Amino acid sequence: MPEGDTIWLAAHRLHWALAGHVLLRADLRVPRLATTDLSGRHVEEVVARGKHLLIRVEGGLTLHSHLRMDGSWQLYAPGERWRGGPDHQVRAVLANAERVAVGYRLPVLELLRTAEEDRAVGHLGPDLLGPDWDPQEAVRRLTADPARPVGDALLDQRNLAGIGNVYKCELCFLRGVTPWMPVGEVPEPERIVALARKLLQANKTRHGHITTGDTRRGRTHWVYGRGRHDCLRCGTAIRVAELGPPGQTRVTYWCPRCQRGPAPAPAPGSAPRSH
Numbered sequence: 643m644p645e646g647d648t649i650w651l652a653a654h655r656l657h658w659a660l661a662g663h664v665l666l667r668a669d670l671r672v673p674r675l676a677t678t679d680l681s682g683r684h685v686e687e688v689v690a691r692g693k694h695l696l697i698r699v700e701g702g703l704t705l706h707s708h709l710r711m712d713g714s715w716q717l718y719a720p721g722e723r724w725r726g727g728p729d730h731q732v733r734a735v736l737a738n739a740e741r742v743a744v745g746y747r748l749p750v751l752e753l754l755r756t757a758e759e760d761r762a763v764g765h766l767g768p769d770l771l772g773p774d775w776d777p778q779e780a781v782r783r784l785t786a787d788p789a790r791p792v793g794d795a796l797l798d799q800r801n802l803a804g805i806g807n808v809y810k811c812e813l814c815f816l817r818g819v820t821p822w823m824p825v826g827e828v829p830e831p832e833r834i835v836a837l838a839r840k841l842l843q844a845n846k847t848r849h850g851h852i853t854t855g856d857t858r859r860g861r862t863h864w865v866y867g868r869g870r871h872d873c874l875r876c877g878t879a880i881r882v883a884e885l886g887p888p889g890q891t892r893v894t895y896w897c898p899r900c901q902r903g904p905a906p907a908p909a910p911g912s913a914p915r916s917h
């Protein structure tokens with residue numbers, strides 16, 4: 643699932659390509675929108691709300707999309723070959739005289755009245771990259787269920803919007819707590835929220851989610867994606883397990899030495915690697 647900074651960048655690029663221009667072509671390849679034609683309308687703006695993309699068009703309409711696991715919006719010049727996947731994965735084509743935006747594998751694509759966008763995004767907590775960012779409210783929501791594992795609470799977009807699995811793992815490492823620590827026991831939760839904002843802000847205009855300050859391959863993250871590699875800080879083998887409610891578990895990485903708090907026992911047969 644993309645992180646909020648990825649969506650912010652996608653919205654920023656779509657805004658640059660589409661805003662202020664008239665749509666010459668608008669194919670929406672989902673059954674409910676098959677007869678909808680937005681061509682001839684100006685695109686007013688494109689904004690991100692958490693992990694949701696809102697393309698606002700003339701006439702008080704908003705095209706809402708969500709990328710979930712592997713959706714994307716790609717931009718091309720007119721006549722350029724599209725490279726985002728096979729044709730049957732294309733869900734939307736929005737084109738003006740200079741740019742073609744192609745939405746691939748969009749699991750959510752719907753048309754709303756702009757005045758009713760809250761139907762799609764009203765449940766979200768404060769947006770880490772939004773104009774309405776409210777750290778106190780984010781902390782209040784994050785800690786409202788004190789027994790909940792902090793990793794789950796960070797991923798819940800109703801608490802604060804924009805954190806995906808990469809930042810969840812990295813934030814827990816940087817604050818020295820395991821993702822299983824009850825959120826009510828996390829020391830200074832306002833600091834984990836402030837750090838989330840700082841990391842997303844730092845990464846929003848580039849690809850990748852660098853949390854270490856080191857752009858070298860294999861060193862951009864402290865723990866995420868580094869299962870069984872040595873911790874960059876202490877040298878202990880990074881551990882991997884699933885965390886989350888049934889049906890929504892996510893692969894979770896942590897350092898058993900740098901992070902304190904509950905954690906699942908190692909699976910039988912996965913003895914720590916000798917050094």
Ligand SMILES: [Zn+2]
Pocket residue numbers: 873874875876877878897898899900901
């Ligand atoms: Zn460590």
